[in-house]
Amino acid sequence: MLPRIEARKLLQQFKLNTLPIDLTSLCTSLCIDVFYDSMTGLDGFFVQNQERQKIIIIVGDSVGLCRQRFSIAHELGHIRMHHGRVGFSIAGKITRSPHLEASANMFASELLMPKMLLQRFGFLSPERIADLCQVSLETAVIRAREMGWA
């Protein structure tokens, strides 16, 4: 599954065409609950029951709003691309596949900074992208480069 295409499908399905992308309403539409909790060593994860009827995303509450948004979008990527239980614990240590993590990041980037919406502006600085999309400047810089704007 191509991460960016999966993210675009989701944006289209729920007619998300204004920035910043409303993750709260998206999660509600998908019947996914988001909880905030303190955690160390990771930004977020999700749990689901075997029948996949109930999915909960847990996000670290000690980081800023932008990073929380990216974590939620990243976890949505794992969920939508059926990565299943990608985080598992070996003696208390979380191990994750670099490939699946990269896919989830790509999904999150497209979900929060949709190419289709950004290109309407013609040109945006990373600072504007960060502001409009409620993402970190670091993430916006990467996106601006991908858009050919930096």
Ligand SMILES: [Zn+2]
């Ligand atoms: Zn992940």
